[in-house]
Amino acid sequence: MSIVLGENRYGKAETRLVRVVRDGETHALVDFTVGVSLSGDLAATHLTGDNSGVLPTDTMKNTVYAFAKEHGAGEPEEFALLLARHFVESQPQVRAARVSVESSGWARLGPHSFRKNGDYTRTAVVWVTVEQTQVVSGVTGLTLLNTTASEFHGFPRDKYTTLPETGDRILATAVDARWRHLGDDATWAESFEGVLGALVKGFVDTYSHSLQQTLFAMGSHALRAREEVAEIRLALPNKHHYLVDLSPFGLTNDNEVFVAGDRPYGLIEGTVTRDDVPEALTGWYQ
Numbered sequence: 001m002s003i004v005l006g007e008n009r010y011g012k013a014e015t016r017l018v019r020v021v022r023d024g025e026t027h028a029l030v031d032f033t034v035g036v037s038l039s040g041d042l043a044a045t046h047l048t049g050d051n052s053g054v055l056p057t058d059t060m061k062n063t064v065y066a067f068a069k070e071h072g073a074g075e076p077e078e079f080a081l082l083l084a085r086h087f088v089e090s091q092p093q094v095r096a097a098r099v100s101v102e103s104s105g106w107a108r109l110g111p112h113s114f115r116k117n118g119d120y121t122r123t124a125v126v127w128v129t130v131e132q133t134q135v136v137s138g139v140t141g142l143t144l145l146n147t148t149a150s151e152f153h154g155f156p157r158d159k160y161t162t163l164p165e166t167g168d169r170i171l172a173t174a175v176d177a178r179w180r181h182l183g184d185d186a187t188w189a190e191s192f193e194g195v196l197g198a199l200v201k202g203f204v205d206t207y208s209h210s211l212q213q214t215l216f217a218m219g220s221h222a223l224r225a226r227e228e229v230a231e232i233r234l235a236l237p238n239k240h241h242y243l244v245d246l247s248p249f250g251l252t253n254d255n256e257v258f259v260a261g262d263r264p265y266g267l268i269e270g271t272v273t274r275d276d277v278p279e280a281l282t283g284w285y286q
């Protein structure tokens with residue numbers, strides 16, 4: 001028996017970057033959380049402690065800030081590509097770089113005043129290897145709710161099933177979506193807004209018999225709306241809303257009073273793909 005080193009990577013997680021662009025009196029603001037992770041010919045440091053190939057994670061953090069000054073921090077995908085390409089091109093032992101950006105939106109209140117948006121986070125993850133580039137955009141925490149047009153029935157029952165069938169319920173979820181681009185040069189902001197709009201439209205316009213059906217409809221809307229997107233991975237928590245029993249108070253409850261459940265919650269996950277696109281790098285949605 002021998003013990004061998006398996007897959008490994010290293011990097012700097014969650015570098016917090018705020019970049020202000022001063023255009024006279026009017027300022028613009030970008031708020032990114034950046035993750036860098038490198039892999040390649042890095043066995044020596046694990047096996048013998050030879051650090052000759054280990055670009056310090058501190059340097060990765062510094063590069064994020066220096067690039068924000070030198071190149072600006074534009075679209076998350078663009079900034080991530082710039083960083084990932086830099087690490088692969090400048091460090092021969094690095095064969096692949098994964099750079100993630102979480103972008104928090106700030107709504108303008110005045111020339112230099114902003115209010116933080118809490119309704120969702122935009123994300124980008126890029127992988128750059130010596131041969132390949134892959135860009136994945138996404139959104140997390142986009143909470144959507146329909147007060148009707150949702151049923152759930154026809155499911156199997158066993159001796160542990162207590163869930164009543166319903167022909168009218170609240171359907172709510174916090175969308176975690178990632179979509180893989182076919183290329184690496186989309187018009188990122190427009191593409192993001194397009195996918196976001198399509199996902200929301202898919203949720204709103206679908207008469208749902210299950211969150212699974214809604215997931216496929218949302219993914220299909222996104223792929224139909226944006227030809228630059230190859231596939232989309234959705235993770236949809238089912239944010240259950242339970243009818244409150246008002247009968248002890250002599251009151252009826254005709255789908256009007258609910259308790260919003262917290263945990264546990266159903267978690268519906270799936271990928272919606274065009275059937276004619278090249279394969280992704282494995283684990284592209286991670």
Ligand SMILES: O=c1[nH]c(=O)c2[nH]c(=O)[nH]c2[nH]1
Pocket residue numbers: 152163209210211212238266
């Ligand atoms: O849309 C739903 N899908 C399920 O798989 C499920 N399971 C459950 O208990 N409620 C629901 N709702």
